[in-house]
Amino acid sequence: MGHQCKSTIENLFMPEEAEIVRAEFMTPAEKHFTLRLKSGKAMVFEPGQMLEVSLFGFGEIPIGFASSPTRKGTFDIVVRSVGRVSSALNRLEKGDSLWVRAPLGKGFDLEKMRGRDVLVVAGGIGLCPTRSLINYILDRRSEFGKFTLFFGTKTPKDQLFREDLAQWRISKNVEFHETVDRADENWKGNVGVITTLFKNTTISPDTVAVICGPPVMYKFVIRDLDRIGIARDRIFVDLERRMKCGVGKCGHCQMNDLYVCMDGPVFPYSKVQDREEAFG
Numbered sequence: 576m577g578h579q580c581k582s583t584i585e586n587l588f589m590p591e592e593a594e595i596v597r598a599e600f601m602t603p604a605e606k607h608f609t610l611r612l613k614s615g616k617a618m619v620f621e622p623g624q625m626l627e628v629s630l631f632g633f634g635e636i637p638i639g640f641a642s643s644p645t646r647k648g649t650f651d652i653v654v655r656s657v658g659r660v661s662s663a664l665n666r667l668e669k670g671d672s673l674w675v676r677a678p679l680g681k682g683f684d685l686e687k688m689r690g691r692d693v694l695v696v697a698g699g700i701g702l703c704p705t706r707s708l709i710n711y712i713l714d715r716r717s718e719f720g721k722f723t724l725f726f727g728t729k730t731p732k733d734q735l736f737r738e739d740l741a742q743w744r745i746s747k748n749v750e751f752h753e754t755v756d757r758a759d760e761n762w763k764g765n766v767g768v769i770t771t772l773f774k775n776t777t778i779s780p781d782t783v784a785v786i787c788g789p790p791v792m793y794k795f796v797i798r799d800l801d802r803i804g805i806a807r808d809r810i811f812v813d814l815e816r817r818m819k820c821g822v823g824k825c826g827h828c829q830m831n832d833l834y835v836c837m838d839g840p841v842f843p844y845s846k847v848q849d850r851e852e853a854f855g
Contacts, residue, residue, distance in 0.1 A: 590629050590674035596649060598668050601735050605655045605700065606665045607641070611648065613672065618650045622707035623682030623841040625815055628652060629674045633663040639704030639815050639840070640678070645714040653703040653735070680840050683708050683811060688783045692720040696796050698727050698769055698788025702735050704813055704840075705787045709749075716748050723750045723776060727769035727788070731755050731762045750776060770795050773803075780804035786844075787813035790854045797844065807845040814853055815840035 597609035612618060620626075620640055629635030636658075642651035656662045664673060693712060697705045712719050724743065728734050733755075743751040752772040754765040765771060769792060778784075784805055786796050793812060800810055814828075814835050828835035830850045833842075847853040 587676050587679065590627070590635075590676050592672050593675050595667055595669050595671050595673065598671075600665075601653070601737070602733060604657075605653055605735060607736070608652050608654065608667075608673075609642075609649050610652065610673070610675070611650075612675075617647060618644075618677065620644055620650070620678035621682035622685070622711045623680075623704060623813060624678040625680045625836070625840060626652070626675045626677030627679065628654070628664065629676075630660065630663050630667075631674070634660045635674075635676075636660045636664075637679075637815065637836070639813070640707045641703040643707050643710035643714060645711055651706075653700065655700055680815075680836055681838065683785065683841050684843075685711070687809065688712075689718050690720065692723070692779050692782040694723045694725070694778055694782050694784045696725045696769060696784065696786045696788070696792075698792045699729070699733065700735070701786075701788035701792075701813070702726055704815055705785060706736060706739070708785065713746075713748055721750065721779070721782075722748065723752070723778065723782075725752050725754075725769055725772045727754045727756070727772070727792075729756045731759055752776060768792075768795070770799050773799050778803050778805075782809070784810045785813070786810065787815075793854050807848060808843045810844040811841055812844050812847065812853075813839075813841050814847070 592613040593610040594613050595608055596611050600606045622643060625637050625639050627635045628638050638652045640650055641653050654661050654664045656665045695705050695709060712722055743749050752775050754767055754769055754772055755762060758766045780803055782805055784800050786793055823834045823837040830852050
């Protein structure tokens with residue numbers, strides 16, 4: 576796995592103020608924020624790492640970086656309104672502040688990906704943490720082989736990062752396939768679960784695969800990757816949804832001897848395949 580970045584914050588228990596420079600709802604529930612540290616320091620992180628985002632009087636929640644470290648000066652997150660903290664965060668606008676503790680955890684094994692074909696399979700809000708890796712690969716395109724991206728949502732209205740999707744559809748730097756479970760009258764693309772996209776392309780057994788999405792998705796994607804012959808130590812899964820405190824203190828994310836927040840949130844599938852709680 577890639578090494579953990581040296582934090583831009585010396586004490587990871589001490590939040591640092593970040594200013595919102597952009598805030599935009601992508602769906603009625605998910606809001607895209609672009610942030611800048613008020614101190615002027617750069618946020619140093621790896622694709623796949625996490626941050627704890629807090630608002631005084633409400634609490635904090637763990638969220639994955641949704642931007643690539645290759646894009647300097649600011650960093651992105653996406654907040655889904657599901658509870659008290661996330662709903663309060665999503666009431667914030669450009670010019671407001673929130674607080675962050677970051678970077679936390681271990682990201683994607685970039686060295687294992689360099690020089691190889693890469694497949695990213697993202698379902699729903701799983702596009703947010705994988706967008707960090709996607710843009711990293713696109714910004715350093717010559718360092719990687721064939722790059723294939725699968726993205727699936729329940730309906731067309733649930734699609735995130737629509738500007739990115741429009742670029743990926745026409746880009747020569749990524750082979751992009753998308754699907755929805757249920758189409759509307761305007762949808763002209765694939766309809767079906769995300770594994771139906773495998774029939775539309777050819778994936779090499781030497782590919783490094785990344786999976787991030789709802790728990791039910793993992794076992795079906797793994798089944799197809801097994802069929803292709805991709806070794807399980809070259810399949811990486813992002814388990815960030817299990818995190819809470821981010822620093823190994825609360826035990827919420829513990830899987831026997833592993834802590835998602837300290838040992839992950841990105842794991843080789845071979846390391847967690849026998850841990851039922853990982854995908855429950």
